[in-house]
Amino acid sequence: MKQSIKEILKGKPIGTEVTVCGWVRTFRSNQFAAVSDGSCIQTIQVVVDHEATDPGLLKRITTGSAIIATGTLLASQGKGQDVELKATHIEVVGDADPEKYPLQPKRHSMEFLREIAHLRIRTNTFGAVMRIRHSLAYAIHHFFHERGFFYFHSPVITGSDAEGAGEMFRVTTLPLNKIPFTPEGAVDVKKDFFQKETNLTVSGQLEAELAALALSRVYTFGPTFRAENSNTTRHLAEFWMIEPEVAFFDLQDDMDLAESMLQYVISFALEHCADDIQFLKERQEQEEASKPQAERSPMDLVSKLKFVVDNKFERLTYGEAIEILKNSTPNKKGKFQYPIEGWGTDLQSEHERYLVEKHFQKPVILTNYPKEIKAFYMRVDEGEKTVSAMDILFPAIGEIVGGSQREERLDVLTRRMEEMHVPLEEMQWYLDTRRFGTCKHAGFGLGFERLVLFVTGMSNIRDVIPFPRTPGNAEF
RNA sequence: GCCUCCUUAGCUCAGUUGGUUAGAGCGCCGGACUGUUAAUCCGUAGGUCCCUGGUUCGAGCCCAGGAGGGGGCGCCA
Numbered sequence: 001m002k003q004s005i006k007e008i009l010k011g012k013p014i015g016t017e018v019t020v021c022g023w024v025r026t027f028r029s030n031q032f033a034a035v036s037d038g039s040c041i042q043t044i045q046v047v048v049d050h051e052a053t054d055p056g057l058l059k060r061i062t063t064g065s066a067i068i069a070t071g072t073l074l075a076s077q078g079k080g081q082d083v084e085l086k087a088t089h090i091e092v093v094g095d096a097d098p099e100k101y102p103l104q105p106k107r108h109s110m111e112f113l114r115e116i117a118h119l120r121i122r123t124n125t126f127g128a129v130m131r132i133r134h135s136l137a138y139a140i141h142h143f144f145h146e147r148g149f150f151y152f153h154s155p156v157i158t159g160s161d162a163e164g165a166g167e168m169f170r171v172t173t174l175p176l177n178k179i180p181f182t183p184e185g186a187v188d189v190k191k192d193f194f195q196k197e198t199n200l201t202v203s204g205q206l207e208a209e210l211a212a213l214a215l216s217r218v219y220t221f222g223p224t225f226r227a228e229n230s231n232t233t234r235h236l237a238e239f240w241m242i243e244p245e246v247a248f249f250d251l252q253d254d255m256d257l258a259e260s261m262l263q264y265v266i267s268f269a270l271e272h273c274a275d276d277i278q279f280l281k282e283r284q285e286q287e288e289a290s291k292p293q294a295e296r297s298p299m300d301l302v303s304k305l306k307f308v309v310d311n312k313f314e315r316l317t318y319g320e321a322i323e324i325l326k327n328s329t330p331n332k333k334g335k336f337q338y339p340i341e342g343w344g345t346d347l348q349s350e351h352e353r354y355l356v357e358k359h360f361q362k363p364v365i366l367t368n369y370p371k372e373i374k375a376f377y378m379r380v381d382e383g384e385k386t387v388s389a390m391d392i393l394f395p396a397i398g399e400i401v402g403g404s405q406r407e408e409r410l411d412v413l414t415r416r417m418e419e420m421h422v423p424l425e426e427m428q429w430y431l432d433t434r435r436f437g438t439c440k441h442a443g444f445g446l447g448f449e450r451l452v453l454f455v456t457g458m459s460n461i462r463d464v465i466p467f468p469r470t471p472g473n474a475e476f
Numbered sequence: 477g478c479c480u481c482c483u484u485a486g487c488u489c490a491g492u493u494g495g496u497u498a499g500a501g502c503g504c505c506g507g508a509c510u511g512u513u514a515a516u517c518c519g520u521a522g523g524u525c526c527c528u529g530g531u532u533c534g535a536g537c538c539c540a541g542g543a544g545g546g547g548g549c550g551c552c553a
Contacts, residue, residue, distance in 0.1 A: 028512045050510080063503095080513045104487065104503050105514045111546065112487070166552070203553090228551055229477060241553060337549080349549080402553065447553030460546095472544095 004039035008073065012083050019070045020044055020085055023122060024096075026105045027061045032078075035067065038127055041275045045076065045084040057092065063105055064096030064122070110463055117467055117476055125283060128276035129464055132269055133452050137221070139268035140242055140448075143261055144219050149244065152211045152218040154204030159196055160426060167227035168199035169237075200225035204243050205443065206377075206430055209406060212245035212441050213433050219244035221448075229471050233460040234397060236449060238469040245443035251379075251388040251405040254442035255365055258392055258401050259313050262363075262451070267309045269455050270302070277302060277455070284457045298361075301457040304395075313363040313392065319343060321366055324359060325351050346373045349398055356393045364393045376420045378404040379440075380412055390444070397454050403444020410434040 003011075008018055022037035022044075030050045034043035046069045050058060061067065071087040078084070102116055103123065113120040120126045141151065157171050173193040174180065180188040189197050204220035211218040224241040244257065270277065281301035288296040299307060316324075325331055325340045325347075338348045347366075356364050368386040371378070378387035392401035407413040413434055417424055424431075452464040462468035467476045 026512095026514065028515050029510050030512095031510065032512050032515085034513075045513085047511085076511090078511050078513075099486080099504060102486075106487070106502055107514085108487065115545090224553080226552075230551060231477090231547095232549080232551095233547080235552070239553070397553095399553065445553055450553060 005035070005037045005042065005044045006039035008044060009040070009042055009083070012073070014073055014075060014083060016073060017070065017088075018073050018085060019068060020046060021068050022066070024061055024063055024065050024067060026063060030058055033061055033067070033069075035069065036122075036127070038122075040131075041124060041128055041279045045078070045081050046071070046090070047084050047086050048090060049087070053090070057090070060092040060095055061090070062096055062098045062101070064098075064101040064103060065092050066094030066096075067092050110460060114462060114468070121466065124279060126463075128273075128279050129452070129456050129458060130466070131276050132273045132280075132456055133464065135269050135273050136265050136452060136455060137448070139265040139272075140221060140261070142268070143264045144217075144244065147217070149217040149219050150211075150215050152204075152208060152215070152220050154201065154207035154220045154222065154243075156201055156223060157194075157198050158201045159194065159198050160206065166202050168202055169225050169227045171198040171200060202226055203241070203445065205245065205445065208243050208245035208443060209377075209430070209441065210433060212247045212443065213437065213439065216247045217244075218246075231471060233462075234450065234453070236461055236465060236468055236470060239461075239465070240448035242446040242448060243443060245441065247439055247441045249405070249442040250440055251367060251390060251442060254403050254405060254444060255315065255367070255390055258390075258403060258444050258446070259365070261446075262392070262401070263309050265451070266305050266455060270305055270309065277305070280457050297457075298357075304457075305455065308363060308394075311362055313365050314360045315365045315367065317368040318347075318366055318370065318386065319368065321347070321351075321355060325354065328354060328359070330354060344370050344372070352393050352398055353395075357395050361395075363395075366391050366393065371416075374404070376416045376422050377406050377413070379407045380416065388442075394450075394454055396459075397450050399447075400450045400454065401444050401446050403442065405440065405442040408434060408438045408440050410438065 002019055002021060005020060005022060008020070020035055020037070022035040025034040025036050025043055027033045031048055033046040033048060035046050036043045046067075048058070048061070068091045069085060069087045070089045071085045073083055074086050076082060076084040103119060108123070113123065113126070121130060144151070171194075174187070174191065180191040182188045189195065192198075201222075201224060203224065204222060208218055208220050220241070220243045222240065223238055225238055226235075227237065228235070230237075244261075246253070246257065249257070284297065284301055297304070322340060322343055326342070328340075330336050331340050336348075336350055336354075338345075338350065340351070352364075355366075356362070367388070367390045368381060369389045369391075370385065371380060371387045374387050374389050378389045380387055388405035390401075390403050391399050392403075394400045407416060410431065414424065414431065417427065449461050449464050452458075453461055456464060458464050462470065
C-alpha cells in the first residue's frame with residue numbers, strides 16, 4: 001500500500017523517494033501545493049519547480065484537484081512545516097474547475113456546507129469530525145469487547161409497534177397508488193411483503209434484553225429511526241444508537257457502566273485524535289472570539305473533555321433535583337419559562353441546563369423519576385412512586401444517555417403495560433423472558449451523534465453525521 | 477407541531493427615512509512577484525436584491541401570500 005500523508009509525516013523518511021496521492025487545498029506562489037489525503041488533519045507541502053514545469057500543467061494544479069506527486073522528501077526550507085516533498089514528477093489525475101468548484105481556501109458557513117454535504121467531507125472541519133467519529137465508534141466496540149460484551153445485531157426492520165420510543169417509519173412494498181384494502185376498509189397488510197405491518201426500528205432495547213438473558217452482557221450499535229417532527233440541533237430522523245444490556249445488573253451497576261464507558265471513549269479520542277481535537281478547539285475559539293463573553297464556552301474543548309474524563313459525574317435523584325430547582329435563583333425570580341411546581345412534573349431542558357451548566361458544572365446523572373413520566377419497562381421502586389431510571393445530562397447537549405433497571409417481575413410488568421396501554425398480545429415474546437428464568441437486568445441507550453457532538457464541540461448534530469436526515473431533508 | 481429570525485455577486489456580508497448608476501472583503505479571471513503558509517501587490521469581470529402579487533411618481537427597503545434556510549421550545553438519544 002502507498003504511504004498515507006499521516007504515515008509520511010510520522011515516519012519522516014528524509015532523503016527517500018515518496019509518492020503522495022491526494023487533493024490540493026491551496027497552491028501558493030505557483031510553487032507550493034498543500035495536499036491532503038484525509039488521513040490526518042495535516043497537509044503535506046509539495047514543492048513544484050515552476051520554471052521546469054509545463055505552464056499548462058501548473059494551471060491545472062488548483063484547489064480541489066486530485067494529484068499524484070513523486071519526489072524526494074526533504075527538510076523544509078520554509079517555516080510552517082518540518083518536511084516537504086520536492087516533486088520530480090507531478091500528475092493531475094482529476095481536474096477541479098476553479099470557476100465551478102464550490103470550496104474555496106477560506107471559511108464557509110456550516111449552512112452552506114450542509115447543502116454540499118457530498119463535498120464538505122473534504123474540508124478540515126468535517127475531515128476532523130469524521131475521523132473522530134470513527135475513533136469513537138472503534139473505542140465503543142473496544143470498550144465492550146474488553147469487558148466480555150457481545151455485539152448483538154437487533155433487527156432494523158421490526159414487526160413490533162410497541163417499543164414506545166416514538167413515531168415510526170412504515171416499511172412497505174404495497175403500491176401507494178393502489179393500496180389493497182380488506183372488505184372492512186382497512187389496509188390489507190396480508191398482501192404486504194411481510195404479511196404484517198412493519199416499521200424501521202426506534203430502539204433495539206427489547207431485543208437486547210432477550211439477548212442479555214442468554215449471553216449476559218450484550219450491546220447493540222446500529223442505525224435507529226424516529227419519524228418525530230423534531231426540529232432541533234440535537235435530533236435526527238436517522239441516527240446511531242448504542243444499547244448495552246446486562247443480566248444481573250441493577251441501576252447502580254448501570255450508572256457505573258455508562259460513566260466508565262463515556263470516560264473511556266472520550267479519553268480514547270483525546271489520545272488518538274489529539275490533532276483533530278486541537279484543530280476543532282482552535283476553530284471553536286476563533287468562532288467564539290466575536291461573540292459576547294456570556295455566549296462563549298466556559299472551557300475550551302480540550303479542557304472540557306479532560307474535565308469530564310477526570311471528574312466523577314454528579315448523581316442525584318429526581319426528587320433531589322426538584323428541591324435544588326425549587327430553591328434556585330432563576331426559579332425564585334421567575335426566570336424559568338416553566339416554573340417548578342413540585343414533585344411529579346417532567347423536567348424541561350431549561351431545568352436540565354441549569355443543573356448541569358450552572359449548579360453542578362459537570363455531567364449529572366438523574367435517577368428515580370416518577371413512574372408516570374417514564375416507560376413501561378422500567379423497574380418500579382419500593383413505594384411504587386418512582387422507577388429505577390437514569391438520565392445522563394451533558395452540558396449543551398442535554399440527555400446523552402437514558403437508561404434503567406428493567407422490570408423483571410412478570411406481574412408488575414403486565415400491570416404496568418395494561419396501565420400504559422401497551423398491547424400485551426403482541427408482546428408475549430418479550431414477556432416470555434419474565435416467565436422463564438427472569439432475573440434483574442439493566443441497560444441504557446447512548447445517542448452516538450450526541451457523543452460525537454460533545455467530543456467535537458460542534459453545535460449542530462447535522463454536522464457530525466455525513467448525510468443528515470431531518471424532517472424535509474434526505475438529500476444524497 | 478409551536479415561536480422567532482434570515483434570504484442582496486461563487487462565498488461571507490453592508491446597504492441610512494422608500495429616491496437617480498446596489499457596494500465591500502475573500503474567491504475566480506488577467507498581470508506582476510517568486511520560499512510561500514487562507515502568500516502579497518495591481519487590474520478586470522461578475523447581480524432575476526428568493527418567488528408571486530400589491531401600495532407608491534418611485535420598492536433591495538413597506539404590505540400580503542408562497543418557497544428555502546437558521547435558532548429556540550416540545551418530543552427524545
